[in-house]
Amino acid sequence: MVPSDDPVLHQVAKRISKPAAVADLAADLFVTMREEGGIGLAAPQVGRSVRLFVTVADGPQAFVNPEIASRSRERLSWEEGCLSLPRLLGDVERPKRVTIRGTSIEGQPIEINADDLLARVLQHELDHLDGILFPDRMKDLRKLRTISEEEWQSRFTKSDDLKNTEM
Numbered sequence: 664m665v666p667s668d669d670p671v672l673h674q675v676a677k678r679i680s681k682p683a684a685v686a687d688l689a690a691d692l693f694v695t696m697r698e699e700g701g702i703g704l705a706a707p708q709v710g711r712s713v714r715l716f717v718t719v720a721d722g723p724q725a726f727v728n729p730e731i732a733s734r735s736r737e738r739l740s741w742e743e744g745c746l747s748l749p750r751l752l753g754d755v756e757r758p759k760r761v762t763i764r765g766t767s768i769e770g771q772p773i774e775i776n777a778d779d780l781l782a783r784v785l786q787h788e789l790d791h792l793d794g795i796l797f798p799d800r801m802k803d804l805r806k807l808r809t810i811s812e813e814e815w816q817s818r819f820t821k822s823d824d825l826k827n828t829e830m
């Protein structure tokens with residue numbers, strides 16, 4: 664994980680021409696995500712500015728060069744946290760449902776219709792690939808709140824149990 668002030672977190676990540684070339688990086692992302700106790704992790708969060716993220720929100724999945732194919736008009740507000748911004752939480756409004764297209768590590772096309780938590784995680788991770796962090800999406804930054812280290816840690820279960828939503 665890079666520190667929260669690393670400029671890589673604000674860069675637009677590069678497209679990946681050969682998905683197989685990032686297989687090791689994807690494996691590393693899964694390991695780091697599990698160690699950190701999050702449900703999603705994007706390559707820039709570990710200092711690699713390429714368009715790849717992984718999630719376990721709906722089973723383990725890696726997305727190469729993901730993009731949003733469609734989004735619902737209906738929006739939902741949800742409190743988000745980010746592994747790259749420890750102890751910060753804030754409500755972010757996003758489309759409730761999205762269709763995401765991308766490529767698997769094996770080079771196969773992926774298309775996923777996601778709603779609620781999965782849609783939230785996919786949009787949050789995709790934002791990381793465009794250098795966007797969740798506070799950038801908040802309507803009112805005064806509502807960004809800082810919680811104690813104890814409370815932050817208590818949100819992580821360090822398991823596959825999806826109690827926390829840090830991404």
Ligand SMILES: [Zn+2]
Nearest residue numbers: 745746747830
């Ligand atoms: Zn994040």
